[in-house]
Amino acid sequence: MLWIEVVGYAGSGLVALSSTMSNIKRLRVFSLAGALLFVVYAGLLHLWPIFGVNLFIAGVNLYHLYRIKFRRDYFTLNETLTGKEYFIGQFLKFYHDDIQSYVPGFDIDAIDNPKVIVIMRNLNPVGLFVYTVENQHVVHILLDYATPRYRDMKNGRVLLNRTVDKFRALGYLQFVTASESLKHQAYLRRLGFVADKDGKTFRRAV
Numbered sequence: 743m744l745w746i747e748v749v750g751y752a753g754s755g756l757v758a759l760s761s762t763m764s765n766i767k768r769l770r771v772f773s774l775a776g777a778l779l780f781v782v783y784a785g786l787l788h789l790w791p792i793f794g795v796n797l798f799i800a801g802v803n804l805y806h807l808y809r810i811k812f813r814r815d816y817f818t819l820n821e822t823l824t825g826k827e828y829f830i831g832q833f834l835k836f837y838h839d840d841i842q843s844y845v846p847g848f849d850i851d852a853i854d855n856p857k858v859i860v861i862m863r864n865l866n867p868v869g870l871f872v873y874t875v876e877n878q879h880v881v882h883i884l885l886d887y888a889t890p891r892y893r894d895m896k897n898g899r900v901l902l903n904r905t906v907d908k909f910r911a912l913g914y915l916q917f918v919t920a921s922e923s924l925k926h927q928a929y930l931r932r933l934g935f936v937a938d939k940d941g942k943t944f945r946r947a948v
Contacts, residue, residue: 746786753779753796764890767810774803817900818862825856825872833860833870841887844923848885856884859905861897868892871901876918881909881948883919898933909948917946 756776763769777800784793822830834841834850841848850856850872861869869892872885888897902917919935920943921927927937927944935944 746783749779749786750783753777753783765893766891767807767894770803770807770810774800774807777803815863815896816865817896817904818865819901819904820860820862822858822860825850825853825858829867830858830860830870833867837887837889840890841885844887844921844926845885846922850885853884859901861888861901863892863897866892869897869901875914879913879915881914881917883917886919895929895932898929902933906948914948916948919944 753776756772756779758776760769760772760776763772777796780796781793781800784790784796830850850858853872853874855874857873857875859871859873860867861871863869867889869888870885871883871887873881873883876882886898886901888894917935919930921930922942930944931937933946935946937944
């Protein structure tokens, strides 16, 4: 019966882990997995109250994941004039530690003529896109940041889809960025970026 105990402990661990997550989608996924393991555990041991409660919890999580996947968010992209506006400074200060975990040493004050796009989602500021134009062909992305609660693929996809025509019209051919974070690298690959031989520089055609 040891393997049944393992199922129970695994379910407990996933439910406990889900409570530590700020990303709503990830929280729901881990909570769903934990609830399903508890359904199996309770069913095998004929613990029907636990079985019923966790079956209900699994259904609730599935419902919310369905809503997250198919919810239509309202996005706006607000391009700032200089990147030095008060709001930008406050945003970077508030999320400083999280940003440094993805882009160590990032300092907008050290960037010459930064261009900044604030990503608004349902009128909430959820992301910051900082870039420079190195020449007539390359858009160099210095920061593509999403707040933890809204850290999914939607922000990046909307941003790129809505700016591609603008950059093409200006004659730019390529997005280039660098990343040493494995999570961020996985995100870049899902957006269509391809790594150079060094494994840290990523490129995507505009």
